[in-house]
Amino acid sequence: MSLDTSSAASPAVSARKARRTVIGVVASDKMDKTIQVLVSRDFKHPKYEKRIRRSAKYAAHDENNEAKTGDTVEIAECRRLSKTKTWRFVKILKKSV
Numbered sequence: 001m002s003l004d005t006s007s008a009a010s011p012a013v014s015a016r017k018a019r020r021t022v023i024g025v026v027a028s029d030k031m032d033k034t035i036q037v038l039v040s041r042d043f044k045h046p047k048y049e050k051r052i053r054r055s056a057k058y059a060a061h062d063e064n065n066e067a068k069t070g071d072t073v074e075i076a077e078c079r080r081l082s083k084t085k086t087w088r089f090v091k092i093l094k095k096s097v
Contacts, residue, residue, distance in 0.1 A: 020077040023093065026067050027057060035062045035089060037075055060087040070096025 024039035040055040059082075060075040067073050072094040075087045 021074055021090065022058075023072065023074050024058070026069050026071045026073055026096075029062075029065070029067060029069050033062055033065060034085060035060050035067050035073070037073060037087070058087045059084045060089045061085050062089040067092055068096060 022037075022039050024037040026035050027038040028036040037058050037060050038055055039058060040053055042051055042053050044050070045052055058075060060073075061078075061081050067089055071092050073092050074090040076090050077086065078088045080086050081088070
């Protein structure tokens with residue numbers, strides 16, 4: 001009886017969900033290895049059909065302190081890193097001037 005480990009391992013890897021990513025603007029980079037990212041979303045009110053803008057701030061882990069205030073960045077959901085950090089910095093999409 002032989003077990004083929006390669007075929008058993010591949011379904012587990014492909015079954016993993018893709019992590020949620022969002023795009024926002026860095027509001028603060030004053031903390032060490034942490035950035036505050038402001039993410040805005042627009043939607044239509046279900047009853048009144050008016051466009052509404054809502055925003056949220058997320059604390060994201062930035063290991064190398066690459067992102068600076070005003071940069072447009074992409075962040076991804078990850079495991080809990082601290083009391084407030086459940087996101088990690090992925091890349092800079094646009095540098096601030």
